[in-house]
Amino acid sequence: MTVALYPYPKVSSELGHVETYKDFAPTHKIPTKTRELEIKSLVEKITSNPSFNPNLKFDASKHIVFDPSYYKSTKTFTLDELKINKTHVPRVTDFGAAFPFPLLSSEAVDMVLYEALQPEIIEDYARLPNLAKGATRLDFHIGGHADDHAPFTDALIKSPEIAEIVSNFFGTPMSVIYNSERAHLNVSLATKDEEEIAKYPSSKEEIMQALNNQDAGDGDEIPSTLGLHYDSTTVALVVMLDLPEEAVGGQTTIITGDEKVVRVPEPKKGYATMIQGRVLKHLASKPVTNHNRISFVNGFAVRGPEQLDNTALTSTKPSVLPRARYDLFYRDWVDYKFTHLEEHLKYIREQVNKDFRDGKGFDQEGFVKKCLNIEEYFKKCYDEMECVNNPPYPSPHFKTKYQDY
Ligand SMILES: [Fe+2]
Structure with a gap:
């Protein structure tokens, strides 16, 4: 089926898509060398800690090390402070970014890594990225595993304590979004291969030069596991x-x-x-030195039922993000979007009834506005699906200047 209204009805590698997306991109599997050399040794490092317990249960009071004083002591930027006036979709709040603040204990970090780096998880939920600048066999993504295979990670990321921290920083009630878009790991590993090691800058001068080269680039040239992009989720909590x-x-x-x-x-x-x-263009850059960089990314969006979320499929759909498993991803997506929609529809219906009971009458303009918003939201549920529209990736709008929106 194709919907003729949209200009790119077909997935095509020439447009930067993963053509094998329905079969979970076998072309993007993690190479055996990476699994047997670097991943294995990282898991061994975690399990060699005498206090490591593979069956550890999540306990917010122990594993979340955030203190309310961090709301004040953490440096944050509003979008205005980042000089961002125009955005490609409306901003939700004026929150732009927060500088690093302590969140998880070392024990919690090790558990999240341990659960994600199991051989069967690497086989079933990890893939090399598509089109990332300078990516090697050591740069990959893991995600979608938490719901069914990572009980510690799952409990952690669904915890009300984390949602509260995100909501307070962001300035409006937020909750973590669907399984395929939480507990995503961006992995860049240090190589253990002698020949590859020799290619890294070693002297201070060489390192500074490599860093300067990154900074001088136009943003799209910075080596990364995910090139310059907008997220498809409202806010990303990156640990x-x-x-x-x-x-x-x-x-x-x-x-x-x-x-x-x-x-x-x-x-x-x-x-x-x-x-x-x-609404913020960004990327995760790789270290220029031979070191691991593993980040844990969790999408959050506004909590219902009064508001609808602005999550999209642009950078996360399986034809663009190889680690997203087609069946699982769309099950998660539909379940999330429709649950939110159902709650919102119910809320509006109940509001109309309440206004009537309270003698406030019917606000026709207000109702139509809400319907238009719902129409937009409903369209977003399907209009980026592969059977409908597949614009080139990276999306041209990732390169548009903010001022040109
Ligand atoms: Fe991102």
Whole structure:
């Protein structure tokens, strides 16, 4: 089926799509060398800790190390401060970004990594990225595994404590979004292959040069596991799971309203940053040195029933993000979007009834406005699906200047 109203009815590798997306992109599997060398040794490092317990249960009081004083002590930026006046979709709040703040204990970080790096998870839920600049066999994504296979990670990311922290920073009630878009790991591993090691800059001068080269690029040239993009979720809570202190580079890089590059300072292990990624152009840069960088990304959106979320499929649909499993991804998507829609419809119906009972009458203009909003939302449920529209990826709008919207 194709919907003729849309200009790109077919998935095509020439347009930057993964053609094998329905079969879970076998072309993008994690190479055996990476599994047997680097991933295996990382798991061994975690399990060799004498206090490590593979059956650890999530306990917010122990594993979340956030203190309410961090709301004040954490540096945050509004969109105005980032000089962003125009956005490609409406902003939800004026929140732009938060610099790193402590969130998870070291024990919690190790559990999230341990659950995600199991061989069967790597086989079933991890894939190399599509089209990322400078990506190698050591750069990949994991995600969609938490609901059914990662009980600690799942309990952590669904915890009301985390939602409260995100909501307070963001300035409106938020909740974590669907399974396929939470507990996503961006992984860049240090190589253990001698020949590959030799290719990394080693002297201080070489390292600085490599970093300067990244900064001088136009944002799209920065090596990354995910190129310059907007997120498809309202806000991303990014927790660092691994980034040694001696690593150079490897931050979230934001493009400001004047199209300049701002690096969010290096978060330490267990620290989190937040950005309103739906309206902020950004990318996750790789370290220029030979070090691991593993971040844990969780999508959040407004909580219902009064408001509808602005989540989209643009950068997360399976033909664009190889680690998204077609059947699972769309089950998660429909379940999330329709649950939200159902709650919103019920809320509006009840409001109309209540207004009538209270003698307030019927607000026709207000109701039509809500219907138009619902129409828009409903369309977003399907209009980016592969059988409908497949514009080139990376989307041309990722490169549009903010001022040109
Ligand atoms: Fe992102």
